């Protein structure tokens with residue numbers, strides 16, 4: 001039987017910002033897919049382009065930012081070509097985006113219940129009569145205690161963890177098929193983080209969601225991912241099924257990240273790699289990781305490495321794994337895929 005088409009396929013996405021000196025890419029030639037019931041984690045340090053990738057999928061990149069290249073196929077439609085009106089119908093109803101800070105998505109002047117009811121009604125999921133009970137049911141589904149009371153609370157009356165639960169309830173109101181969660185637990189303390197991750201996992205299994213989970217935390221990856229895409233300076237430098245990645249990380253950057261998670265507990269920060277992500281617009285000409293890489297050799301600073309495909313969903317962009325380059329011969333031609 002042919003394999004089912006992925007729910008979301010991102011192909012060769014390049015998104016960047018127009019500055020005085022020209023176009024500066026923040027996401028460079030990024031490709032990945034997520035299927036129903038599947039969790040793909042995108043992991044990388046701050047500034048590596050994770051949020052810009054998420055915003056690109058939702059078509060929420062604002063000027064001076066723009067999507068310069070690529071295709072984003074969701075449920076058979078190219079999101080970069082549908083009308084803004086169709087996109088509005090897709091946002092919130094079929095694709096939900098959950099942020100790090102729920103307060104930016106919740107309106108402080110309306111109760112949690114009002115906001116969930118409004119979402120349900122706008123998307124035709126409830127009538128004025130049925131919405132209040134549906135809102136309570138949704139709060140119960142995300143394990144908010146005493147939902148019939150909490151539904152009358154304003155966002156500031158809830159704790160950080162409860163607010164994130166309320167936002168998840170609101171996101172799920174229209175039964176989306178894809179949830180993009182951008183650092184959903186980063187602002188929360190470790191115990192609450194674990195609870196929210198468990199909630200997401202539980203909801204994903206119950207609803208068969210495709211989950212794109214963005215994090216800087218390899219502990220979260222270990223808990224949640226089926227597959228992992230490691231992002232560095234705008235590029236996916238390694239992609240692998242989660243076990244393969246932890247058993248045998250192939251990219252020096254991934255190995256560096258692994259070195260920074262003793263025990264792999266959620267909440268542990270990346271800190272073992274010397275140096276910082278290069279600023280946008282000042283990427284080195286070759287492999288962007290070269291200035292920090294303990295294993296760099298001759299070809300690395302000359303041209304960005306292309307992808308070596310290991311099969312089984314594994315790929316890596318690093319000269320250590322080919323394309324074969326002889327250190328003594330003339331500089332290799334650029335192998336960057338476009």
Ligand SMILES: Nc1ncnc2c1ncn2[C@@H]1O[C@H](COP(=O)(O)OP(=O)(O)O)[C@@H](O)[C@H]1O
Pocket residue numbers: 017026044045046047048049050051052053065279280
């Ligand atoms: N509105 C913007 N204008 C200019 N640059 C931006 C804007 N938003 C993000 N960037 C830049 O894009 C890069 C990637 O950012 P982001 O995707 O937010 O990183 P991450 O989510 O991985 O921390 C960063 O260098 C950031 O400074």
Ligand code: SF4
Pocket residue numbers: 251252253287288289290291293294295296297300305317318319320
């Ligand atoms: S291509 Fe070279 S510099 Fe880049 S990660 Fe591989 S070894 Fe390091």
Ligand SMILES: [Mg+2]
Pocket residue numbers: 050051052182183
């Ligand atoms: Mg981010």
